[in-house]
Amino acid sequence: GSVRPERWLRIFRKGGSLAPDSWLKVRRNNHIDLFVNGRLREKNIISHIPSTRIVESYLYGQIHYNDLDDDQDRFTSSREGVVPDDPKFKQLLKTLDEDIMSKIINEWDIFRCENRDDGDPENDRISKKRRKSQELYNEITGDYTQFGKGTTNAQKDKVLLWINSLKDDASFNYESYGECFVAENLMRTYIEDQKLELCRRVKEDAEKWKKAEQNNLRAGHLNIPIRSNSSDLSYASMDALTLNIEKPGDLSLNQDAKEFKPIRDALAHTSRLTEEAKIKLTSVFNNIKFRLIKLLQEKP
Structure with missing residues (x-):
């Protein structure tokens, strides 16, 4: 019954860095799809949460939330979507937006910075000046990380x-x-x-x-x-x-x-x-x- 953010989504990592999904072997479209009791009920649920954050282009996967399958019919006539103004669906979107996505966005930024990649420029956990300084440091030190074949x-x-x-x-x-x-x-x-x-x-x-x-x-x-x-x-x-x-x-x-x-x-x-x-x-x-x-x- 309860919404458990930590069981829903993960940020995929490959080769020690946070890679866009086009680099990964396991992939779908850039969607997070909603499944209810094993059946696809809503493609790209993130589209219901307007945002232009760069992190979203790195996310894909599935959400399984069976509480939408109860005595009340919450699905569209085509059975391929959830009724947009359904209270339980709206609460799910609210939790996804305010709790889960914010956590993922923050973790994605932290992981990217740890792996010497540019993070999320809209994340204010560090100042814009400090973020630019870190990006400059990554560029400058990049020459020192181009190792030769003989380097152990x-x-x-x-x-x-x-x-x-x-x-x-x-x-x-x-x-x-x-x-x-x-x-x-x-x-x-x-x-x-x-x-x-x-x-x-x-x-x-x-x-x-x-x-x-x-x-x-x-x-x-x-x-x-x-x-x-x-x-x-x-x-x-x-x-x-x-x-x-x-x-x-x-x-x-x-x-x-x-x-x-x-x-x-x-x-x-x-x-x-x-x-x-x-x-x-x-x-x-x-x-x-x-x-x-x-x-x-x-x-x-």
Whole structure:
């Protein structure tokens, strides 16, 4: 009598990944059919639940629900369908939509991500930025998973384990570095646009890092230009840039930038951050970001 979601549907896996049904040997059309006491009563029951989720193209199978076969005639005159407004059928659809499909959609997304495939872009269990970062990581590390014929399974497993162990940290770093890149360069553009006089700290940063860059260029025997913009601003760190933006006596943004800098520097040097550092970086940067957005909107 009761609806048991866990007994109805499964996500099919082949070769360690969640494959579309066209890749599987056992297949039907992209349908989930309803059977009542062994008889097909409704083809493609999912069509009664309007949705455009990509997951649905990966689902097929059968639902067996015998409670529809009772003293009340719930089937159409052709006997090939269920009366759409039948209360018990509507309750079945409601359970399928709200309980079962949501569970399957979430599990499908988790399994896809675990297998280095793109998941469900509409699933909000992780942020859109983090999802894109994970997809980028999968693309970048794909070259490292193209093993030669002589590579043993043990070595493949070891390399894949290493790659997978980096995924969460790498995804966080991609997103965080992107945020930092945009924020710092918007600050530089804002200072140039407002024609603000460069403060002493910016000039000191520029002098220090220009010398370091020249030494590195000589050591590397490089004669090509490195930066597309070699102005003093391009060498200034965020905490120096905030000094050039904020008014004297109002240095709260600069204080945030000081807290941000040591973690930002570790991030820029491809270090893996502790969970405490990730939390601190996110918290401090969000404050910087919101203040910068407000500043840019006040003075376009």
